Amino acid sequence: xxxxxxxxxxxxxxxxxxxxxxxxxxxxxxxxxxxxxxxxxxxxxxxxxxxxxxxxxxxxxxxxxxxxxxxxxxxxxxxxxxxxxxxxxxxxxxxxxxxxxxxxxxxxxxxxxxxxxxxxxxxxxxxxxxxxxxxxxxxxxxxxxxxxxxxxxxxxxxxxxxxxxxxxxxxxxxxxxxxxxxxxxxxxxxxxxxxxxxxxxxxxxxxxxxxxxxxxxxxxxxxxxxxxxxxxxxxxxxxxxxxxxxxxxxxxxxxxxxxxxxxxxxxxxxxxxxxxxxxxxxxxxxxxxxxxxxxxxxxxxxxxxxxxxxxxxxxxx
Numbered sequence: 001x002x003x004x005x006x007x008x009x010x011x012x013x014x015x016x017x018x019x020x021x022x023x024x025x026x027x028x029x030x031x032x033x034x035x036x037x038x039x040x041x042x043x044x045x046x047x048x049x050x051x052x053x054x055x056x057x058x059x060x061x062x063x064x065x066x067x068x069x070x071x072x073x074x075x076x077x078x079x080x081x082x083x084x085x086x087x088x089x090x091x092x093x094x095x096x097x098x099x100x101x102x103x104x105x106x107x108x109x110x111x112x113x114x115x116x117x118x119x120x121x122x123x124x125x126x127x128x129x130x131x132x133x134x135x136x137x138x139x140x141x142x143x144x145x146x147x148x149x150x151x152x153x154x155x156x157x158x159x160x161x162x163x164x165x166x167x168x169x170x171x172x173x174x175x176x177x178x179x180x181x182x183x184x185x186x187x188x189x190x191x192x193x194x195x196x197x198x199x200x201x202x203x204x205x206x207x208x209x210x211x212x213x214x215x216x217x218x219x220x221x222x223x224x225x226x227x228x229x230x231x232x233x234x235x236x237x238x239x240x241x242x243x244x245x246x247x248x249x250x251x252x253x254x255x256x257x258x259x260x261x262x263x264x265x266x267x268x269x270x271x272x273x274x275x276x277x278x279x280x281x282x283x284x285x286x287x288x289x290x291x292x293x294x295x296x297x298x299x300x301x302x303x304x305x306x307x308x309x310x311x312x313x314x315x316x317x
Contacts, residue, residue, distance in 0.1 A: 003104030004291040004309075007060040009049030012292040012299070020062070023101060023108045025075035030084060030109050036125025037102040038066030039291075039298045039307040040157065046099055047295065057099060063291075064102030064309075065094050068115055068124035072106070089115040091124035092266060093132060096255050103291060103309055113266035116274045123280035126157070126306035128266065130280070133239065134162035135265025137252055138169065141213045141237050145170030150211045150229065152199075153218025154190060155181035156303045158239065160281045162215060163190040165265065168272055174208065176218075181304055184281060199225050216241055223247045281305030 001022040006014040025031045043063040045051040068091035071084055078084060092112030094101045101107050111132065115124045143149060149166050153159045154175025163173045167189045175190040176199065182192035193202050199222070203211070212235065214226040219240025224247065226236045233248035244251035255261050272278035283305035286294040291309060298307045 001105035002288075003062045004064070004288060005060040005062055006047055009047065009054060011048070012295040014047065015063075015292045015295060017289055017291070018060075020060070020104075022106045025073055025078075025108045027076040028078060028110070029075040029095070030071050030078060030090070030112060031073035031075075031106055032067065032069030032090060032109060033072050034067050034069040034102065034104060034107050034125075034311045035121040036068050036311060037064045037104075037107070037288075037309045038126035038128070038130075038157075039063075039103075039294045039309060040065060040129060041298070042129075043100070044295060044299050053099060061100055062102075062104050063100045063295075064104070064107070065096060065100060066126055066128040066130075067092070067094065067102035067107045067109065068121055068127070069107070069311075083114070084112070089117075089124075091115045091119075091127055091270075093128040103288065103311075105311065111261070111263045111266065113270050116270050119270070119273050121312075122282050122285050122308045122310065126282065126308040127161075127269065127280045130158045130161040130306065131165070131265045131269045132262040133158050133252075133254065134165050135262030135268070136254060136259065137162060137215055137237055137239060137262075138166055139260075139262060140250065140252055141215060141235070143169055143171050143213060146172075147212040148172045148174065148208070148210055150214045150226070151175045151190075152214065152216045152222050152226065153177075153195070153220070153240075153303070154185055154192075155281075155305070156217060157283075157306045159217040160184070160188060160305060161269075162217065163188050164272070164278050165269065168277055174203070174206075174211075184304065188279075188281075195220075197225070200229060203229070213237075215239070223249055283307055285310060 216238035
């Protein structure tokens with residue numbers, strides 16, 4: 001099969017399109033012919049070699065943890081209970097212990113859900129881990145209808161998903177973002193507020209008197225202020241600030257840290273999409289052969305929505 005690969009760590013220029021063996025699904029997995037694949041922050045960190053997890057990668061490595069496509073092979077122990085058959089259109093997540101494999105002609109999914117008929121491939125291909133992560137975080141925060149949730153970093157890939165899933169739970173959501181992303185947040189049913197220090201003053205100006213829970217997606221050093229707003233370390237959760245333990249705040253790292261996953265969020269989000277209550281904002285889309293440009297945009301571009309690769313434009317040579 002063809003696949004985006006890198007055989008050394010570095011900048012986006014190390015990515016190239018080449019041939020490799022197609023993966024085979026193990027028990028409990030399915031293989032898809034990929035139509036679209038997401039580019040996420042973890043892909044950037046692994047490719048650069050700046051994260052300790054890079055040392056776990058056998059090279060050459062195929063990046064990407066999110067993909068959507070057409071089921072073409074089904075592993076053992078995947079039966080009618082899972083409701084998947086050859087030819088089904090699905091979206092999901094690769095086995096995260098492999099740290100990649102989605103940016104290719106074929107990919108093996110560990111977690112998946114059926115793609116709604118009207119959901120564009122680009123949205124489906126970029127959705128998986130953001131939905132799983134957001135669902136896991138909202139579960140850990142023990143949200144209940146009528147609560148007010150503050151999402152710090154609400155316009156990015158995970159934040160823009162989290163605000164919608166929280167709203168669907170009957171929660172009032174306030175999201176921080178740059179001013180040019182406020183219209184996006186309003187479209188997602190979220191009250192926007194400008195990102196950055198002195199958040200309390202800006203919330204006071206909006207007439208916000210209570211923050212029940214806070215989710216830090218940005219990891220930009222806001223935990224002290226989020227603690228002040230909620231008054232309770234157990235009411236704050238971060239996905240990106242590794243100083244959390246010094247604040248008494250939970251840091252959620254998902255399956256790689258042995259936490260329960262948010263896989264149930266995938267079919268739930270698909271249902272919400274069908275109802276017109278959910279979307280996956282796409283910041284930029286690129287053909288697979290422009291993977292380096294996609295990584296460059298994800299690394300240096302504006303933090304708004306998801307970056308996605310279209311796979312259907314590539315032909316084997």
